Amino acid sequence: MLGKNLTPENQKVMTDMLVYLRVSRISDDCIELIRRDLVEMALAAQERNEPLSNVFGGDNKFFCDEIIASVKPERFKKLVRGLPFLLSGVGLLGALNLVSSRYFRQFMHDINVHSTINSNYPVTLGYIVNTVLIYAVAVAVVQFIGKFSFRTDHFLGRLHRVPSMLKFAAGGLFGLAILLYIFWTQQWYGIVVFQINIWGYLAVIIPLLALWVYFFVVPKSLSKGRRVE
C-alpha cells in the first residue's frame, strides 16, 4: 500500500529487492521496517525526479547484500513465525491424502451400510515421501525465485529466444517425468509405515486445514491482522 504511488518501473525495482530480502536470514518484522524505509527513500527520489539508481547505487543486489550483512540474523525467529504456514500445508496435504485414499472409500462405504468402521487410518510411505518432496520443492522454488529476483528480466529474455518447439518439448518431458514419478511411487501408497486413530488424525488435520483456508483462501480484507502489501 505504501508503494502504490511509485511508477511501474520503480515498483519493479522495489519488488525485486523485497523478494530478495524475504528469502534472506532477516526476520519478517525487520524486513517490514526496511521495506517502509526503502519505499520512503524511493518516493522521495521520485519526487526529486531522480532515478532509483542514484539512491541505491545502481547495483541493487549489492545494496541488499549490504543490508543483510548489517542486520542481526534471526533465522530461528523466522522459522518460528513461518511454522503456522508450514503446518497449515500439512493440513491440506493430509486432507487430500485422506479423501483420495482407499481407506476413505471403505470408510464411507461402512457408514452407508451401517457397518463397523475401521478406526485405524494407515499412514503410508507414499504419503510421507511425497509430503516431504512437495515441501522440499516448494522451498527450493521460493528460494530460487528470491535469490534470482534481480535476473528475471535476463532469464525471461533468454527464454523468449528459445524456439517454441524446444519449449514445448521441455515442458512435455517435464510432464512425462512427473507422470513417471507418480506411476513409480504408486506402489509406495501400499506400504503402511504406521497406523493412527482416524479421529485423532482428524482432530489434528481439520484445524490445520482451517488454518490453511484462513491464510490462503480468505480474502485479505476479511482477515484482520494479516499484512497488506
Next chain:
Amino acid sequence: MMNERSQLLKGTLEGSILKVIKDSETYGYEIAEKLRSVGFSSISEGTIYPLLLRLEKNGLLVASYKDSPLGPQRKYYSLTEQGDQSMKEFFVNWREIEKCVNKLLSEESGEL
C-alpha cells in the same frame, strides 16, 4: 586505486555519519547531502543506509519515525551516549593517524 579509496572510505564513513548526526537529529537523505557537501562525492542515501542500520543495531544510534510530506513516515536518527563516545574515540584515532600520515608525506614530499 579505487579499491584503496573505498577501503579508506569504509574506515571513516561511520565516524563521519556519527558526527553529522551529533550536530542534529536527521534522516538519511540529509546525512548523505551533508557528506556530499564536505566532499564525499560518491555518497548516496543507499551507501549509508546499511551503515545506519548497523550503527542502530550496535546501539550507537536510536531511530524514530516522523510524518513526512510524501505519505510514509520518515526515519530520523539521533545519537545515543554510546554513539557519542564512539564518535569521540573515532576522532581521537583519526587525528593520530592523520598526524602520522601527514608527517610521512611531508618527509617524503620531494620524492612524490
